[in-house]
Amino acid sequence: MESVASAIRTALLTADPRAKCFTTRSVARRWRKGDLAWRFDVEMPDTPAWPERPELLPPNRMPKRGKFGSERARIALWHSLAHIEFVAIDLALDMAGRFGAQMGEEFVGDFLSVAADEAMHFALLARKLESMGSFYGALPAHAGLWEAAYSTRHDVAARLAVVPMVLEARGLDVTPATLERVQAAGDAGGAKILARILDDEITHVGFGTKHFLRCAERIGTNPESLWQTLVKQHFRGAIKPPFNDSARLAAGLSREFYAEIAH
Known part of the structure; x- marks a missing residue:
């Protein structure tokens, strides 16, 4: 039986956003069903895998969104929210995989459920962008969101x-x-x-x-x-x-x- 740590690591190292969502929700479901062994036999990566786009910029180089009434500003808002939720998937996965052995099964279950929620949120926001004629990766995004996890x-x-x-x-x-x-x-x-x-x-x-x-x-x-x-x-x-x-x-x-x- 695959270990819970191995399954989490696989999700973290999945770069494609749709595949990451699918893999993350599968890990959470397998954990709930008892299909993953309580073993922490692999280390979590210092940085997850991410797609080539969006381009990641420092906060001070992020373009201004402009007034909310414009179509461009609305797309920028939804893109920003989608990026936050995408990184949040990895934040929750890393929490469960990095500290689960120390904190116990309830901790792992809680943060795998968070990861599954974040994957669902991202999917909703990605579809929202597509309905507006855009897509996740069309605009640059904030590069600093993973910094808190690494530090x-x-x-x-x-x-x-x-x-x-x-x-x-x-x-x-x-x-x-x-x-x-x-x-x-x-x-x-x-x-x-x-x-x-x-x-x-x-x-x-x-x-x-x-x-x-x-x-x-x-x-x-x-x-x-x-x-x-x-x-x-x-x-x-x-x-x-x-x-x-x-x-x-x-x-x-x-x-x-x-x-x-x-x-």
Whole structure:
């Protein structure tokens, strides 16, 4: 029987976006069915396989989207969202494969379910782009999204603090405003996609918070203080309002974590 680590590594090293989605959802399904052995007999790659396009640029070289009302700006928005979800597939896979042996079966199951959700989100967004006459890879994309994973590859608490509890939590803050803009533009299909993503991201942040609290309990430290220390060490950006406090709280991420270090 193939090991869960081997199956995850295969998905991480699948470059084609459609194939990565298919492989990721297959790994999650096989795990749920008990068709993967509890073995961590291979290492995770430092960098996943990605397609040749989109061209990956530093944040300061990314072109401006322009006003939302133009077709070009709308395509740029959906392309940006698709790229975020594509990288999120690998973030969740790497979480399960890199730290699963240390954290246990529930942890692996949680983050494989996250990976499957992200693959579904990407597929929805890729189809959305195609319906607009574009495709994923047509525009350049942000190169820095994997940076948080690489910099925390040796510390599961740091990875949990930065990826689900900062990066994904930021999605809880900004998605409602994007959803309102899309609704105001009369795009009911796009609004439905964003509403589904928002609901799922609350669950994802909740998984990250749950396992972070267990890390803090295991080492006998205050979780809020530990989180603040790790974020200051490993996250280059700013924790800044406005915050979607209700969605964050639904995910278990109370203001006690982030209010003190917010800018």
